[in-house]
Amino acid sequence: MAGEAVVAIASARGRSARAVIRMAGSELARFLLARFEPASTTWDPEDRGSCVGWWIVPAHGWRVPVDVWTYKAPRSVTGTDVVELLVPGSPALAEAIVRDLIGLGAGLAAPGAFTRLAVMNGRLDLAQADAVMALIRARDDADARAAHQALEGGDSRMIESLEDALVDLLIPLESALDFSDQDVAGVIPDDLAVRASELAARLDAAVAAANGRTRRGLPRVVLIGAANAGKSTLWNALTGGAALTASIPGTTRDALEREGTCAGMPVLWVDTAGIDGPRGDVDDLGHAMRERQVRGADLLVGVADARSCDFPEGCALRVATHLDLVREIPADAWGVCAPSGEGLDAFRAAVAERLRRGSGDAPVAFSLRVAEGLRDAAVVVRRGIEALASHPPEFAASDWREAQRLLRRLRFAEPGDPVLDRIFASWCIGK
Ligand SMILES: Nc1nc2c(ncn2[C@@H]2O[C@H](COP(=O)(O)OP(=O)(O)OP(=O)(O)O)[C@@H](O)[C@H]2O)c(=O)[nH]1
Ligand SMILES: [Mg+2]
Incomplete structure (x- = not known):
């Protein structure tokens, strides 16, 4: 996506004082040079910041007053170059401008495309992307506060600390496995199963808190x-x-x-x-x-x-x-x-x-996806505890590595991972 520009109306549908048209990607200067008449003679399309002027829509013969805001990669919300046009808030006008930009070669941004770019460019992790949606959908103060905390990294830090606890379980287990290669019985700490049970209980508590905070709809x-x-x-x-x-x-x-x-x-x-x-x-x-x-x-x-x-x-x-x-x-x-x-x-x-x-008041794990992932991880951690009692240590190690993978997937995805489509499927265009 880095080589393409996408565009969408980013403000709410309907009439308003101003509409916001957002473009993200590369070579945005090309679109600005083609359609923007700045009021300032010193304006440069590579500058960051704002400039007033007129936006030209040739098909309609329009010259529309506009505020152009330019943000530069990587210091933008998406991690790419971003241009926002503030134009008078007429839906027909905003749509005509978007159509014209598409005619010039921009792609129409898919639902959630801007947040998806932010994820792909490491500006947000997946738990924070969920939080953006939760914030958009917040129906009261309590919703908004929890979503905001998740967006600030609350859920991400919680998941990270659970991942750290898993690593603490895996290190002694993996080193016991290394010894077993050399025909020396590896030493598994006595308290490993107890610590794993504590971790499973922490996962349970996070799931319970998540369920409390996850709206299935209105109460x-x-x-x-x-x-x-x-x-x-x-x-x-x-x-x-x-x-x-x-x-x-x-x-x-x-x-x-x-x-x-x-x-x-x-x-x-x-x-x-x-x-x-x-x-x-x-x-x-x-x-x-x-x-x-x-x-x-x-x-x-x-x-x-x-x-x-x-x-x-x-x-x-x-x-x-x-x-x-x-x-x-x-x-x-x-x-x-x-x-x-x-x-x-x-x-x-x-x-x-x-x-x-x-x-409940617990401000963690707002999204259903995070709640499901934590629940799956708890199941796999417990399977590892059972395996530890009855099977060679490889089995527990394999389960806990699987739990580690499940937790990591709550925050990160490779390009093309279906979890991305799942997260952004219900988003609206322009976000
Ligand atoms: N004076 C007075 N009458 C009420 C009050 N609340 C309901 N009523 C009357 O009580 C009667 C029954 O009210 P409904 O609301 O139909 O009762 P309901 O519980 O829905 O009844 P069902 O649908 O049959 O289960 C109606 O004639 C209402 O006008 C109240 O606070 N004061
Ligand atoms: Mg009734």
């Missing part, structure tokens, strides 16, 4: 409770939805899902059929749907009418409805009156607090 908050408890009325108030509500038990038969926010945290609210609602062919489908939602919930909320306080078992939070009709509610429940909105903010804050507590 699912599922409302369950008796028929007529007021679940759908509450769900409507929380989401702005328009589910049917009525004082007839069994009004809701589907499971309804809708996004909302909880103290700034986006969540998916799920309304379900009443637990003791009517039975019958279609009703039973609704009950089965509720059971599935219960199994997939990140947080189960038990809803009951405050007049009966008939809460279902096994819920992490309780909310009592009909607060307008009672004087007191149990101390372990949040009281709400969904029609008036009373109590809703405090309930939302309690849900957000509960979800945050569940996800």
Whole structure:
């Protein structure tokens, strides 16, 4: 890729004050000389820095005001030369400029191409590339903080220290193997299996932290409770939805899902059929749907009418409805009156607090790929521990070398490695 130039619109789609068009690669001066009319007479396309002027789009006869920013390899985000054009934020204009540059010989940048260049040129490792995506997708402060820490190298340092611990296991094992060539029994330290178990436990802890930080999507908050408890009325108030509500038990038969926010945290609210609602062919489908939602919930909320306080078992939070009709509610429940909105903010804050507590604070291993890799490494390290007890040391050494390879692959890839396609497959153009 070093000999090519790629180009893409790097700003968000749509109208804005400015659009950013980014080019990376080599021989970018050729494009600048062909289309840029600098306002400064001393401008040189090999200079780094910025220069204002006009960008010419010959096919349309346009002369567009532009800020040209030039960054030089290797001190750029991609490690290559980079040029960014800041032009008025009209999508049609930005697209015309990109089309024109492609006509001049630039390639359209594939999704994630700029970050991929940064990886190939050693500006970022793979764990940091994952973090760039996690940061783009961050939906709240906690997401953004964890992604930022990973981008700053938090995950990379964690993986590196696990790799170091593996090397510490392999060194005595490999030197025992060297001795065995000379018909002298190699000495394997007594505590090697114990140290390997400690490493496996560290890998487990990192996986657990990673799972806590890895979003499978929005956290699912599922409302369950008796028929007529007021679940759908509450769900409507929380989401702005328009589910049917009525004082007839069994009004809701589907499971309804809708996004909302909880103290700034986006969540998916799920309304379900009443637990003791009517039975019958279609009703039973609704009950089965509720059971599935219960199994997939990140947080189960038990809803009951405050007049009966008939809460279902096994819920992490309780909310009592009909607060307008009672004087007191149990101390372990949040009281709400969904029609008036009373109590809703405090309930939302309690849900957000509960979800945050569940996800743990560990700022490591944000990406699913890293979590999977750590899990695989833990399995192989344990296989090596078993082999150490029952087989010649070569077997454990081979397993631990495999674990080393798995950990290394979390951070580095050779050009053409399929892991690169996997990482960048879901990216957008321009990043
Ligand atoms: N006064 C008062 N009425 C409420 C409140 N919440 C719900 N209701 C009423 O209670 C009745 C039942 O509410 P729904 O939201 O349909 O109850 P549900 O739990 O979804 O019931 P099913 O779908 O049958 O399981 C409706 O008539 C609502 O208007 C509340 O806080 N105060
Ligand atoms: Mg309902």
